[in-house]
Structures are given as structure tokens and as C-alpha cells.
Amino acid sequence: MTTLIVIACYLCLLLTLGFFSNRLFRGTSKDYFVASHSIGPFLLLMSVFGTTMTAFALVGSTGKSFERGIGTYGLMASISGLVHAGIFFLIGIRLWAFGKKYGYITQIQFFRDRFDSDKLGYFLFPILVLLVVPYLLIGIIGAGKTIEPVTAGAFPTFFTNPSAPPWLGGIPPWLTGLVVCLVVLSYVFMGGSRGAAFANTFQTIVFMVMGVVAFIFIINALGGIENAGKIPARITDQSAIVQDYRYDKKQASIVANEPPRVIGKVLSSESDDVVNQQPHFWRETTQVEFKKKNPKTGELSFFERELGYSFITFVTYLFIPLSVGMFPHLFQHWLTAKSAKSFRLTVIAHPLCIMVVWVPCVLVGAWASGVLPPGIPPPAVLSAMLNLLVGDPILIGLLTAGVLAAIMSSLDSQFLCLGTIFTNDIVVHRAGKKRYTDKQIISIARIFIICIVTLTYFLAMLAKDANVFDLAIWCFSGFSALFPLVFAALYWKRATKQGAIASIAAAVLSWLYYFHLSGYGGEYLVGPGIVPAAICFAAASVAMVVVSLVTDPPSPQTVAKFFPENNSKS
Template identity: 25%
Template sequence: MTAGIGLGVVVGYLIAALAIGLVAYRITESTAEDYYLANRSIGTLVLLFTTFATLLSAFTFFGGPNLAYAAGPEWLVVMGTLDGVLFAVLWYVVGYKQWLIGERHGYVTLGEMLGDRFGSRGLRGLVAGVSLLWLFPYVMLQQMGAGEALVGLTGGAVPYWGGAALVTAFMIAYVTLAGMRGVAWTDTIQGLFMLSIVWIAAAWVVSAVGGVGAATGSMLTARPEFGSFGGGVYTPGFIVSTAITIAFGVTMFPQINQRFFVADSSAVLKRSFALWPVLVLLLFLPAFLLGAWAAGMPIDVPEGANVLPVVLNAYTPTWFAALVIAGAMAAMMSSSDSMLLSGSSYFTRDLYRPFVNPDASASREAWTARLGVVVFATLAFLASLLRPGTLIEVGDTAFSGFALLSLPVICALYRDRTTRDGMAVGIAVPQAVYLLVVLSSVLPLVPTLPRTVAVAGTGGWDVALGLMLLSLALTVVVSRLTAPTADGDASRFAVAGD
């Protein structure tokens, strides 16, 4: 019965979100620029929330609280540092520069921008291919999160695959029906909704257990080590490498990177930048603390379930718990849509059109994009059934993969001397190595390569961090050794003068 109410609220909410997307779709023009970038006309509030909404993923709502529950509230510090401060700085360094360049030349994707700068179709395809590769585990992460959320909410009445399938179906329906404008508007509404409801949820649970002091008190009784900073999995190596790889990775995410092109003026970027740390904190604080406090609550978290739905079910009425989960799932769906949408633009503009069918008509291109989304989401769904790791592990793999792209891109943005070959080597080599490391842990054929390197006294450091340095070194050194190609044009990235 309660499982029925929960499921009813979730499905109802997802349908309502789909309806909003459809309304937005109806007022959309049918050009590519509008479909992908909403005609570069996004204002502060919408830009802020549509970027913010990308944080509203299974990684934040379910992965984060799960980790805080298992290992302690330090996750708040890791995420706050990387997203609130480091990402904000990169927002300026990468985002503003890209916005200036994109505004001048009308670029829609990262690959397009780099391909044009270096006069290289191959580089364009490489960047798009690499991005799609790492987008795959991140989409998978959303499906895993949704599956586990419904297990937690319904006490196992809805199986894991059912929840994952439900969110996949909605994702496909949504992205094939609405473009960027639809996604941007639902992102804003859902962002505001989630921000308020997560605070209401925290207040509700805290008052039920007797206040903040009591919640922390029982957490410390159950897990005394949660009170002191550091310890357990939170070694300096873990904190620094996670913060750096995720923050750099986030800037290269197709849906985030594409956001850098959509602001309607630089004032929008500036205002978003100054508000960012506070907004990030407002979301993470209640979500992760609920996870950590749950360690001291008399609740039973079933195997393979997320902790947040279980806590809500125990301390709030079913309809409210279902509303929070529905909101989280809708937000995840919306951010998955942004990803799939950006991914499909990478696919059609940087791979399909340049390499397969340069003369494709606009409608053929649109259909290819939609077909691509369906295939991609379905494959990710199938892979998510295998559950290759925890939400944080899968997410971290995706972030690290993108992070390896970031330093060569920053080189391209700021160093005129960067050459096509430098970019190609700086991107391809570290990516190949990292892919090998990741695959070796999934496939039984090859011996598992270590994911971390232990340094005395500071714990394990992610190999991706070393590979980031390698990507930087290769880009700079190979650029020095090779001459710029005739088709390259550094002046395309100039932003001042003319």
C-alpha cells in the first residue's frame, strides 16, 4: 500500500515534469542553435540553475549521503571545496574565455571550437569521441541511482531494474521531445524545488530526532570517528585527488561545457560566479549531513538501497518521502537529459556530419541525434544492470576521464604556441592509459592495474591526477617540438582587440 503511494507520487511527478518540457518545446524554434543553446539567450537565474541542476544528480542525492553514512561527513568538505571554490575559479578561467570565443565565432561544442582553432577535423572527432566515452558511465550512474532509490523507497517492492528502466524511459521521452529551452526551464524549476525540499526534509528529520545537537550526538555515539576531521577513507591523498579530478572533470562535461556558450551576456556569468559557493553549500549541507546523521539512527538500510530514502521513510510520511525522491529523480532525469542532449550534439556535429554524411539534411541530422540518444541510453541502462561499482566510484571514473581533457584544453585556450599535434598527443595518450586502467578493473581478461598510488603517510592518490600532469606535459612538449599546421589559426582564440 505505502509502496503504491510512493510509486504513484514518483510517476505522477515525472509526468508533470515531462509536460513542462513539452510546453517549452512548443515555444522553441527549430534551428540547431536554439535546440542546443536556446539561442544563447539564457539569463542569470536560468544559467545558474541549469548549471546547478547538473549537480542535482544521483551523485549528490544518493552517492554523497551514502558515502557520508558509511565513512563520515568529510564528503561535504570534499564536494564543497571542489564545487564551491575550485570549480568557480575554473568557471572563470575556462568558462568565461570560452564564452568570449564562442560569442565571436558562433561555436556550439567544445570539439567544434578546438577543431576550428587547429584546423583539424580529426581533433574535433577525438574530443567528441572522448567526451561521449566518459558520458556513458555518468548516464549509467543516474540509472543506477534511480534503481536503488526506488528499492529504498518501496522497501524492495520495486526491483532495482524496474527503477532504472523507469528513469531510462522518461529520459528518452524527454530528450527526444524537448531541446535546450525545455531542459533549461525544467532545470530551474526543479533546482528551486529540490533546494527547498531538501531543507524541509532535513528540518523534519532533525526535529523528529530531537534537534541538531541530538542528531550529532547519536551519530558520535554510534561512530565516534565521524566527529574528527580526516581519518578512514578520507586521507589527504583522497581529498586532494578527488577534489581536483572532479572539479576539472566537471568543466569538460558536455552539458556543463556547453553551458559556457549559452549565457546572453558576461554580466550573467559574473553574477552566477559570485553566487556559486553559497548555492553549492545550500544544497550539499543538508543532503550530506542527513547521510552522516543516519549513522546514529535506529534504521536498517537494505543491501543495495540508498540511505536517504530509508531515512525519509523512517521519519517522514510516505507521501513526503516519495515527493523528495520524485523530485530527486526528476532532477536527475533533467540533468541526464542535458547530458544526452549535449552528447547528441557532439555526436551529430562533430562525428556524424564531418565523418559520415557531410550533406545530411537538417531533419535527417535531427533524427540521427534522436536515434543516437535512444541507443546510448539503452546501452547505458543495460550496463547499469551489471552494477560495476558504487555510485561514487562510477561517478569518479567519469569525472577523472573528463579531467584528463581539461589541461590540454586550457593550454589551447591560453597558449598560442600550442599545436595540433601537441593537442592530439596530450589528449590521446593519457586517455588511452586511463581507459586501460579502468577496463582492467572491469574485464577479467587482464590483470587489474592499481587505481591509486600510495604515498607515505598521505594515503592513496588517484592515478588520474598523475595522468593529468602527463597530459599537460605532453601537450606543452609536443607543441614545442612540432610546428603549427597551416590550417591552424591562433588568432581565432584571441578575445581582445580587432
């Protein structure tokens, strides 16, 4: 119950911040959508970083490391440090410049102008919505998975049907999702993009600080930093996978299992030398079979899992972080910047912020392989580790608030962004700017945001058992496939309207094809381990280049408008 009170206090604090940002709201649509281009370097860094790190970063990375090991960091985090910073520098600043100069609020406004095509906007809008929705879902699902284990026992008579028997009485995912949606909705409703920027900054600081605090407490519980390195599951000379230690709650310390507890066996491995290896600490692919006990019936069953990553998967994963170049909510954050200089801190510090958050999460996931049952759902690993190793309910409440902070700092921007593009690119665009007053435009955006929040909530309840990491990867893959569109728009004068439409079509069709093959959100690799995003990206790039070259080039006016360097040279 104490844990729950701490979490509730945090949510109230967030609502207070929403009221505060509402007081700073200037009442104009420009302020609601892009904070009147007033956000400085620190707020920009925190809001951009908070937006890109969601349940995927904390809950998903810990779960994935628990499933596959420390290769998860190189696979997603370190490459994101490079690619994201590169995109902020090459794409973000340029888009901000055009947004500031020509008054854009949304991506679609830019693309419509750049490709001189009204229809392009109507074509792109449903695709952006289709791709943002899974991103929203992972936030709500991740929140639900996090809260239930840490509040277990709080209301045993109210919540009698938990996701797993040990979590009896915990707040069920449907209620967590509902509360999270309402809190986010409240401060986005009140403060718009300024409210989202303030809330993101506050929440990003909270989840970074709490992440470090959680890490320190977990290390202490595991018997110190060096002892923690001995904890992960190990392979014996009999090819069995064993847990050498367990956490004894009575003694509040790690004790050795005598004999080691067998949790599975190795089926095959790329490496010949697996004896005494901790497979979560390397990246060689190893097929294993784990035991799983049905918590309700006590019946034993077996399931297979692949640890590590193939090299080809690792290489082709670099296409996934390209997605940030096309995130509509990030575009909106870029446009809030006061000046181009505001980007400087983000370009430099973003990779470091990623490191501060991801390294502890990935380590905790790998360590969890040595103390948690292998069959535990990956999204529940982080909260299960907190529950097992950090006994203090106040601290667990604060740490869980940190996880919620990471989740909500993305949800707010995404909700706001969908409201913004619907209002500006569909309603106002069709009716004309003079048709509505500024107040009416803000009201339309708010109504659409309420509709999207409601829809997302119900979809999240339907997909409540989805793997957060895998679903996020599908969302990112779709946006990565659209990356050639924004890159060509900014850097290739010859890119045409027809090329843009062909590129979008190729991206979406190839993405839908692989998404279908994956069983709508499961892990899926092509051939020797190529991620579908790489193929979708290639298809979209080829379509852009080929179709642009066989169609009429853009008008000289369009080229002059979007390639200002040429004008200054000539």
C-alpha cells in the same frame, strides 16, 4: 502506494513541462542544440547547477559520508565551489565568447578549429562518449536504488525478488530506470536544449527545496538539531563501535540503546585518542571492522572499512572538479547563455547552491551511521533514512521526487549532448552542412539520443550494484585528465595539434590503466593515497607541453583568431 502516486504525479508534471517547452521550440537546429543563445542568468545558474549535481550529489554524498564521514564535504563539495566557479569564469565565458563569435555548438568544433585538425575531432568523439556513459549510468543506478526502498510493500505479489528482503514489493531498479529514461527522453526529444534548461530549472528548484524539507524532517525525527549531533556511531573505551540510539517507529522517536548496540570494532587509527569519538565527525583515518547480517540467511559476517580520509587524498582530490572544464554537456549549457553577463550569477551563486545541497546530505550520512546497519549499500542510505525517519508517505513521495529531479536534471543534458556531438561532429561534419536540412539534422540527433538512452539503460542494468560515488569519481577523473587540453587551447598560444593529440592520448591511456587496476570502477588510490586523476592530469599536462614545444607552432591566423586580446593590444 501513496508514495508511488506522488512520484508518478511529479513525472507527469515534468512531461507537461516538456510539452510546454516544445511549444516554444523554434524548429531550428540552433534552437534545438543551444536554445538560440537565449538563456538568461537564472536559468543558466539552475541548469548548470542542476547538471553538475546528479545522483552523485544527493545519493552518493550521503552514502559516502555514511561510509567515511564528514570529510566528504571538503573532499568534493567545498573544493568544487572554488574550482567550478573558477572554471565558469576562466573557461566558460571564454568558450561562450568563441562559440557565439564563430558559431560553435560543440566542444569538438572548437578544438578542430583551434588546433586546425579534422582528425582531432574523430579522436576525441569516442573518448567523450566513453567518459559520459558512466556518468549516465550513475543516474539510472541511483534512481533505481532510491525508489525501491521507499515503495517497498506497494506490489508484494508483482515484485517478489527485491534487492533486500525488507524492500519486498518495491518498484525494482529495472523498472525505475526504464521510466526515468523514458521521461527524460520525452522532454529532451520534444524541447531540445531549451526543454532541458526549463526542466533543469524546475527540477533544481524541486531538489533544493525538497532537500531542505527532508533535512528538517530528519532533524525533527532525531529529536532536534542538537540531539542529532549525538546520534552518529561512537567508539568505546574497549575500541568497540556502538550505536547509542535507535529509532523506535512505534514511539516515532529516538530512544537510547541500553546497553549500546555493538556494530563493529576499531582495528587501527591514525589518532591515539579515539575513545568516545564519533569517527564520522572527524577525518582521521581509522580502520574498522563491521558486522553484517545476511538479510536472507541471517548469517553474521564481517567486513573492513576505512573511515576518514588521508591528507594526501584530500589534497589531490582537488583535481577531480577540474572535470567540469571538459564536460561536453556543460559546454553546451554555456553556449545557451544570452550574453557573458548571464554567467555572473552562476559564478557567484554556484558555491552557495552546492553548500545548500551538500551540507544536509553529508550530515544525514554521518547521522545514519548511528541508526542504520553498517552493511547497508551506501547508495540506499538516503532513502533508508527517509523511510525510517519520515513516516508520511506523501512527504516521502515528494522527497523522493526531489532525488529523482537531481538525477534527471543531469541525465537530460548528457543525453542531449551526446546526440548533439554525434550529429554535428560526425554526421554533418562528414557529409557537409548542405547535405541535410535543418529538420533532418534534428531528426538525426533525436534518433541517436534514442540509441544512447537504450544502450545506457542496458549497461545500467548490468552495473546495477556499482557504487554511485566511486563510478562518478572515475568519470570525473577522465574529464579532469582532459582539462590541460582545454586550458592550453584557451590560454597557451604555443599549444599545437600534436601536443593536443599527445595530451588526449596520455590522459586516456593513464586513465584506462588506473581504471583497470581499480577493477573497473572501484575505489583506487595510488601510493600514499594519491587519486589517479592527479597523475592522469600530470601526464596529460606534460605531454601537451613537451610535444607542443618540439612541434611547429600554430599558424599566425589561428593565434589571431583565438587570442583576441593580442590583436587589440597590437
